Amino acid sequence: MSLFNETKPPHQNNDNTECHDVQTQSPSILCSSYSITLKFVDICYKVKVEPTNGGGAIKRMICGESAKSSSNELPTARIEERTILNGITGIATPGEILAVLGPSGSGKSTLLNALAGRLRGHAFTGSILSNDKKLTKQTQKRTGFVTQDDVLYPHLTVKETLLYCALLRLPNTLTKSDKINVVDSVMGELGLRKCGDTIIGNSFIRGVSGGERKRVCIAHEMLVNPSLLILDEPTSGLDSTAAHRLVLTLQGLARKGGKTVITSVHQPSSRVFQMFDSVLVLCDGRSIYFGKGCDAMSYFQHVGFQPSFPMNPADFFLDLANDSLTSIPGA
Numbered sequence: 222m223s224l225f226n227e228t229k230p231p232h233q234n235n236d237n238t239e240c241h242d243v244q245t246q247s248p249s250i251l252c253s254s255y256s257i258t259l260k261f262v263d264i265c266y267k268v269k270v271e272p273t274n275g276g277g278a279i280k281r282m283i284c285g286e287s288a289k290s291s292s293n294e295l296p297t298a299r300i301e302e303r304t305i306l307n308g309i310t311g312i313a314t315p316g317e318i319l320a321v322l323g324p325s326g327s328g329k330s331t332l333l334n335a336l337a338g339r340l341r342g343h344a345f346t347g348s349i350l351s352n353d354k355k356l357t358k359q360t361q362k363r364t365g366f367v368t369q370d371d372v373l374y375p376h377l378t379v380k381e382t383l384l385y386c387a388l389l390r391l392p393n394t395l396t397k398s399d400k401i402n403v404v405d406s407v408m409g410e411l412g413l414r415k416c417g418d419t420i421i422g423n424s425f426i427r428g429v430s431g432g433e434r435k436r437v438c439i440a441h442e443m444l445v446n447p448s449l450l451i452l453d454e455p456t457s458g459l460d461s462t463a464a465h466r467l468v469l470t471l472q473g474l475a476r477k478g479g480k481t482v483i484t485s486v487h488q489p490s491s492r493v494f495q496m497f498d499s500v501l502v503l504c505d506g507r508s509i510y511f512g513k514g515c516d517a518m519s520y521f522q523h524v525g526f527q528p529s530f531p532m533n534p535a536d537f538f539l540d541l542a543n544d545s546l547t548s549i550p551g552a
């Protein structure tokens with residue numbers, strides 16, 4: 222029986238090699254028989270912003286429209302255009318992880334939203350191609366998006382959370398017991414079985430750990446077996462060991478499941494950084510590097526930037542993107 226309307230058995234990769242559970246090495250149902258190569262070319266995104274001066278917007282809210290027009294002390298609001306993304310180009314391929322790095326506010330989340338087909342309108346230009354074709358609804362259905370902030374019910378257990386989601390998101394052609402099996406497989410794949418009966422919790426009620434919570438969010442998306450998995454800062458708030466474990470899981474989903482994984486990361490450890498196949502470094506909405514992660518240091522060295530002591534490549538790129546080169550002796 223095909224759970225996800227696939228043409229090949231769901232436990233086979235494109236190269237016909239068997240796909241196995243990331244944790245247990247048992248055959249996995251989470252392999253993508255449909256692969257997505259995502260190309261993005263010259264992505265630009267602009268927003269209109271109304272500059273506020275000395276709390277002008279709040280004054281207008283309190284005093285009403287009259288404050289805007291009659292008051293001489295308030296400057297006339299002039300709409301300005303701000304470029305959030307400026308000519309970003311790259312590619313993400315099946316079986317690999319593309320990491321988007323950059324300081325806070327550099328445009329990582331905006332780019333991920335664009336790649337998932339969530340940005341529209343005339344403010345957005347450039348092209349995003351899935352297997353050399355424009356993004357379609359079908360591609361979007363095959364895309365899983367894990368946002369930075371989750372909206373999980375604190376009182377449900379991990380198993381209940383995923384089952385609730387499976388019952389809502391999986392097609393009616395599947396029986397309830399099929400859906401329970403999918404939930405069980407996904408929990409195994411993401412190492413969630415041991416905390417299956419623990420409640421999610423929140424800041425007032427003790428529940429799963431931060432790492433487990435992130436895994437639940439990923440599992441939520443994995444239920445529909447996406448071919449393209451986009452994650453916005455999945456490691457934020459985790460210690461370096463938990464972050465490493467999580468990226469190891471993502472690597473397993475990419476390598477063994479044939480998925481295309483794109484993730485933004487704020488400050489990965491060097492151990493995590495070397496797990497990324499390709500890296501896109503953003504600085505103020507522009508790309509300062511796109512290529513293999515292992516080539517990034519030598520590229521910057523080639524163009525004249527080199528740390529004077531061995532340091533985590535990701536930290537070095539963040540320093541570069543933050544324009545704090547002058548603070549790096551010898552760089």
Ligand SMILES: Nc1ncnc2c1ncn2[C@@H]1O[C@H](COP(=O)(O)OP(=O)(O)OP(=O)(O)O)[C@@H](O)[C@H]1O
Binds near residue numbers: 268324325328331
């Ligand atoms: N709709 C919008 N209107 C105005 N400014 C926006 C809008 N969307 C994004 N921005 C601005 O664009 C910049 C990039 O935002 P974005 O959330 O993509 O950054 P980021 O790199 O993901 O940051 P972080 O790591 O802190 O999450 C920020 O300065 C943000 O304030």
